[in-house]
Amino acid sequence: MLHAMREEEENGRVTLAQVAEEAGVSVSTVSKVLNGRQDVSRPTRLKVERLLEVHGYQRTPKSAWEAPLVEIVFPELDNLWAMELIKGAENVAKEHGASVVLTESGTRHAPDPSWIEGVLRRRPLGVVLVFSSLPLEVKQQLRSRAIPFVIIDPAGDPEPDVPSVGSANWAGGLAATRHLVECGHRRIAIITGPEDMLCSLARLDGFRSAMGMAGLEIPPGYVSFGDFHVEGGRRRAMELLALPERPTAIFAGSDLQALGVLEAARVHGLKVPDDLSVVGYDDVPIAQWTSPALTTVHQPLRQMAEEAAQMLIRMRAEGGSAARLELATSLVVRKSTAPPPAA
Amino acid sequence: MLHAMREEEENGRVTLAQVAEEAGVSVSTVSKVLNGRQDVSRPTRLKVERLLEVHGYQRTPKSAWEAPLVEIVFPELDNLWAMELIKGAENVAKEHGASVVLTESGTRHAPDPSWIEGVLRRRPLGVVLVFSSLPLEVKQQLRSRAIPFVIIDPAGDPEPDVPSVGSANWAGGLAATRHLVECGHRRIAIITGPEDMLCSLARLDGFRSAMGMAGLEIPPGYVSFGDFHVEGGRRRAMELLALPERPTAIFAGSDLQALGVLEAARVHGLKVPDDLSVVGYDDVPIAQWTSPALTTVHQPLRQMAEEAAQMLIRMRAEGGSAARLELATSLVVRKSTAPPPAA
Structure with a gap:
């Protein structure tokens, strides 16, 4: 307990024990909520989540992963360019000995609520989201678990407080x-x-x-x-x-x-x-x-996903805050354009 | 020890303790090898792998996964039909509350050796491989860990001892x-x-x-x-x-x-x-x-991947041996065919 208190004094962080005490539950219950386990009642989970949020709780990142994962989440996989984004994420993940987990979830605007539960259980290195926005609750859940996330946003409408990669x-x-x-x-x-x-x-x-x-x-x-x-x-x-x-x-x-x-x-x-x-x-x-x-x-879809995955790895290593990266577009002239027919 | 002996008598299975004794290493070393951990010397790993194989060791499948994964491995993601296969695997995984892990590895013939280490650490529900063949060593490693695998084989050249899905x-x-x-x-x-x-x-x-x-x-x-x-x-x-x-x-x-x-x-x-x-x-x-x-x-690429993923889930639940499933192809008449020009 002394150790926990000192830890808090030192880095301004709340401990699990403090959250548990305030919520009137055991430390193991708080831990279950953090890990996305389903055997906690909904009211308890909500109470604990709220306290984690109020105190700005941040789990200390694990230093090593048994089986490191980078997540990429799409509203729909039908899109032809999904494959380019996947390849970009896969390139960077491979470099770091990680694997890519792929989820199709939700609409253009945000992933399904069920998705977040899976992420909390999997505890990936980080999450690349191909969505233009993210519900506040999801952001808080990812932040309190110290799971970095970056939005790839070809729609060009990023939220200011979320790291994102777009193009011009x-x-x-x-x-x-x-x-x-x-x-x-x-x-x-x-x-x-x-x-x-x-x-x-x-x-x-x-x-x-x-x-x-x-x-x-x-x-x-x-x-x-x-x-x-x-x-x-x-x-x-x-x-x-x-x-x-x-x-x-x-x-x-x-x-x-x-x-x-x-x-x-x-x-x-x-x-x-x-x-x-x-x-x-x-x-x-x-x-x-x-x-x-x-x-x-x-x-540059592939490069956009590469940059997003690199941002995750950097955020994981060094922490870091919201950044917006906008990659250049360029014209590729092939054979579908020519001077107009003579009038 | 009595319990372990009785277990072996009952189901004809070798135990980790027996493998450890025969290899002259600790049970925890055998367990590390099983889990694909890197902190075991290569000679020890090979010795343990060989004994696991000789005795036909089969890990008892976990009854519940914290974060269930279905793996799908491709020689290259460039292929236009990779996305259809991914969607098929994702459909079935989602139904079972699992996520899809995607790997690009190796050549048309087999995944890179490094891939198998990752799989052993991740312990997925099962693996879908888009390859026409698989090295014997990889098959044995997956079998001893009780990780079911199915080959999707649009190339039409399956190995007889491996469950596979193809088309006509x-x-x-x-x-x-x-x-x-x-x-x-x-x-x-x-x-x-x-x-x-x-x-x-x-x-x-x-x-x-x-x-x-x-x-x-x-x-x-x-x-x-x-x-x-x-x-x-x-x-x-x-x-x-x-x-x-x-x-x-x-x-x-x-x-x-x-x-x-x-x-x-x-x-x-x-x-x-x-x-x-x-x-x-x-x-x-x-x-x-x-x-x-x-x-x-x-x-029917998407359906082929769905069938492959369903096979994994069934094999996981009921065990089961090599099966070959061949799905029908069908002609789709659109606008690129017509009678020949008049001679």
């Missing part, structure tokens, strides 16, 4: 549009992503800026919002190509939407790039295999 | 070719996979049988071997389309090779399907998004 969406939209302008296009349309995602808006603003800087107008109907998937891209492109003055180039906002644009062009009997230029976004692996190969904005 | 490659090749014959094609070429993979040969044999049954000849040069990747498909298709009597249809052996064929057709100025019909194999997600959407043989 506005600059990407600008680069894609400038390329089309430099090819000689004047009638350029955009299909960006969903209206409620900051990355969609940032890419659209980059598009608007490039058009403005080139002195080009954006005709009515030339800006549309997709869903980042093939079908949404196809539907929006069918509308754009049916306009009385149809665009000679479409910036598709994502590679999947660009695939939909290619299909719409085929249905309209338009050759890409002779009749219509198309630029994608993301540079997922299939972008190089479409016919024709897709000019697109490279989002 | 010969029937798939037959169905793809029959479809082209029924469209009216007579000049049909095949690009199958590498010559040293049984699945390539099975698909080719299915092709030959369908051609034979239709009374069609296979002209010289109409059979070629690719690498299951886009570039190999493109190169072989460029050769096929340069033949004096070029084929009106190509069975591409994999969807990635089919993407290469689509690109070769574009370069040759041939319209798919008006001038050239193309059939893929696998039905990876992008097959529905190519222009035109790809007619292909559906390989």
Whole structure:
């Protein structure tokens, strides 16, 4: 007990014994809550969690793991770019003798509550979350267990108090549009992503800026919002190509939407790039295999996951607070863009 | 000791104490070896491993896991169909409150030796291996730890003593070719996979049988071997389309090779399907998004992984021996096939 008190004096930390006393439960019950065990009643668990939070309890990290794990959690694995993120996390984990645990959970906004219980039992080195936000409760639970976490946030809408890795969406939209302008296009349309995602808006603003800087107008109907998937891209492109003055180039906002644009062009009997230029976004692996190969904005997904995993390892070793890392995007010119057809 | 002896008499099992005595080491050293710990000298480890193997030692499975894991190991994560397999494993793991650990290791033939050490430390519920074979030593190490394992083997070359899940490659090749014959094609070429993979040969044999049954000849040069990747498909298709009597249809052996064929057709100025019909194999997600959407043989990858994970759970609960499960393939007709152009 003397030891525990001194420890607290020394580093300002509350001990398990103090939390147990205040909660009126045994130390072993507090320990069970910390380890995510299920044999504690819900009211007790909530009481203990609240006390851990109030006192800012921080478990001392274990110095060595028997079987070190890095967790990566996705809202959905369907996404083509999930594999690139997994590969990035796997590269860094392997370097550190750790394995990657993969979970598909929740919605775009946050993982399921059940996920957190598993994490507390597994006690990974750290957690990479591919979500734009995280419930306060989850943040506190991870913090009190000294499990570092980083958000990978291609949506570009990170919370200020959470370490996150993103990429430069506005600059990407600008680069894609400038390329089309430099090819000689004047009638350029955009299909960006969903209206409620900051990355969609940032890419659209980059598009608007490039058009403005080139002195080009954006005709009515030339800006549309997709869903980042093939079908949404196809539907929006069918509308754009049916306009009385149809665009000679479409910036598709994502590679999947660009695939939909290619299909719409085929249905309209338009050759890409002779009749219509198309630029994608993301540079997922299939972008190089479409016919024709897709000019697109490279989002360094693998590198983003590598940076996120590295941040975890550093936070684990040195502690550390919220940081935001934004990696550069770059234009990859392939074969889906060319000068517009002669008028 | 009496208890240990009685236990052995009862179920014919050797105990840790007996292995330790025979090896001239402590029980705790044997236990360290079993748990994949690194603080045991290599000679001691080898000696203990050999004795565990000689006596057919089987650890009693734990009845409950603190943080249950299902492992899935790939030679490479680049493959488009890796994601389908991961999703299958994840579906079943989630049902059983387990998480998926993902490892990229080794070559097409076997995982790296370092991988096994990690598995022994993690003690997963079971392991799904996407490899056609497994070194004897690895099999023994997994068996002595009572860690069930199943091979997912799209290559169609399973070892007889290992539970595995595959799919019907010969029937798939037959169905793809029959479809082209029924469209009216007579000049049909095949690009199958590498010559040293049984699945390539099975698909080719299915092709030959369908051609034979239709009374069609296979002209010289109409059979070629690719690498299951886009570039190999493109190169072989460029050769096929340069033949004096070029084929009106190509069975591409994999969807990635089919993407290469689509690109070769574009370069040759041939319209798919008006001038050239193309059939893929696998039905990876992008097959529905190519222009035109790809007619292909559906390989039930997600279901294969689900079956493999279910087998692990059953083996864990009931024990059980080697089983081979072969799931049916089916033709999915989309827009890349049509009758041949009028001669």
